[in-house]
Amino acid sequence: MYQAREMIYLDNAATTRPDPAVVAAMDEVLTDRWGNPSSAHEAGSRAKMSLEEARSSIARLLECNDDEVYFTSGGTEADNWALLGVMDFWRGRKNHLVTAATEHHAVIDTAKWWQEHGGSATILKVDSEGRLDPQDVAKAITPQTALVSVMHVNNELGTIQDIAPIGTVCREREVIFHTDCVQSFGKLPLRFTEMNADLVSISGHKIHGPKGVGALVIRRGLRISPRFIGGSQERNLRTGTENVPGIAGFAAAVGLCARKMPGEGQQIKILRDRLEALILEKIPNVRINGSRTHRSPSILNVSFPGCEGAALLVTLDRRGFCVSTGSACSAGAAGASHVLLALGLDMLSAQSSLRFSFGRFNPPEDVDALMEVLPSLVERQRATAPVSVRGS
Template identity: 70%
Template sequence: MDTIYLDNAASTQPDPQVLKAMREVLEQRWGNPSSAHEVGSRARIRLDESRTAIAGLIGCRDDEVYFTSGGTEADNWAILGVLDFWREQKDHFITAPTEHHAVSDVAKWWSERGGSVSWLPVDGDGRIDPADVAKAITPRTALVSVMHVNNELGTIQEIAAIGDICRERGVIFHTDCVQSFGKIPFRMADIVADLASISSHKIYGPKGSGALIVRRGTRLSPRFYGGSQERGLRTGTENVPGIVGFGAAAKLCMERLESENRMVRNMRDRLEREILAAIPNVRINGSRESRAPGLLNVSFRGCDGEALLVALDRKGFCVSTGSACSAGALGASHVLMGIGLDVETARSAIRFSFGRFNRADDVDKLMNVLPQLVERQRQTAPIS
């Protein structure tokens, strides 16, 4: 049985060109990039090239890219680094309940430690009204964090408008771009962000590699102490193979972004149309006007998302429910609960996410089995 992978928002298959670049580094450029000799400088060259490729994709300066172990570390560092640096003057943090746990759990931790946190209201599509950000800012606000593209819904946030407000009010603005970097075109200057988190394994690069983009002049505490790497802010010998894989992946995105977006959007739109035509009582979750091209989140009312995922997996289709089973409401996704869905509708959701290695007939193959699986589940295990 062939496996059809429709979970590219969770992770992506490393591109063969990424593997080639990483292999070259592991075999031939394995030195410490901080070493002054030839072996070290061979690694340093590839490290610098990767930094340039990543900066080039979003139009920031090379020295604004700080490599991390991924998106989670970048999110944690951005928030804790700013809140720690400014804690004497300002202790207020503004974010949204629909953020990735790498942001929302840090906000909860900050609040449990006595810091002050405001949670922004979110509409039924997962959008935040920039006017609500303006209302929430106080003289003690140090940081606002609002993600660019929501990982469960695909909804694209109006972050430039939020960034404008933050800049006007002298508040640092962080945005989690893990689901937008390399997937939708944007420039750092256009999104008006001071800090942006990005990750390699969502764009056909290796896991354990990512970066925090720090706009020049933004003040935050270092992530680690003990060394001078990454301009003394994120120290420790660099993960050169991971960074080089990330750089190779970014380079490919630069070349292919437009054509791949068209391809995944076509597949996503066709799947959406066919689901709506063939399966009654479904709800499309997330903004249909402003949504990342490869992502589709659907509630199949009357089904249990986890059971549907398992049934699809048995037929060779990899999808996601989007829920981490950690939210209070019986394993329902905190994002879907955050946009106001009832527990049953939230628990019946499946996220399909397309990527570079999908083929048009993947949709046909899925639609050959999905309507029957949904129907069978509704008959045997009705939950509403």
């Protein structure tokens, strides 16, 4: 039988370990509430009850209305639907969208797809910390613009964008505003009405919930094309039999976040800040990427010039540490992170970076254990890396 080896998991921005309460909630649905929520009998109404309770608990945390929550298969689908659902609805009247160079692939690649398929898109530059000036958004809006999409917390850097002022610009110019909150929902306080957003993407597996479930929050009254055709689920907009076990697990994760949020965030920030301080103290010539003042408590992105991030990752993995070179989705892709390049890093610095991200199940000892090995691994790599990596 496969024997899992000991590991220290520092890649919580990629995904998180499901909380035991999440597993229990999913087990209950799979065992007792496995009916089809659309069925007009007892088994159906049990499942329907789970579905609607889940919708309410997500709406409570976001402070939106229950009927503004539309379940999806995760953040990618919510992002794709937000962009293409709006652009399709406006087809023939407006065809331009605005987004930023540091967005998640689910947004930026969709914007590029839209461009390649007859639409038009402006991809805004960010500053050296990954922040966007709301005035640049204002300048990019034209009479043809239907949508602006700007993420809240960047998944590679942790940089936090001030969403509300961008939403205000969009309202003033009568443009729809979408924000990807996959990395902030459940971790930072978010109030739908205060974000000035029309559409918000969230996902379950970043908050100790299950994979394959998320939601798009659609402001009441906003018109958007349906995601799927055929069926009446999710008020005819996102049809197909709902993933009730996943949705119930997502809601359980959300309930835990609601209870634990301020304290847990503080605990995680202490670990992240300690790792940052130790890296700066013990490893010469490193660079912290992203904003250090406007940053999610759980993410730390560091360049180790003279090293190859991908090689460090593999060596750390052999020692039992799970970290990342950026977004999990870009793992294995050749080249450097589009986010780090957008900050102005050169190719070698961008390729020398690692992302460490913390979650609920990291004890303080994880930082000590990592720092027992990281300085010497970096030193060794710097001594042995080929000139093409060292840059001189």
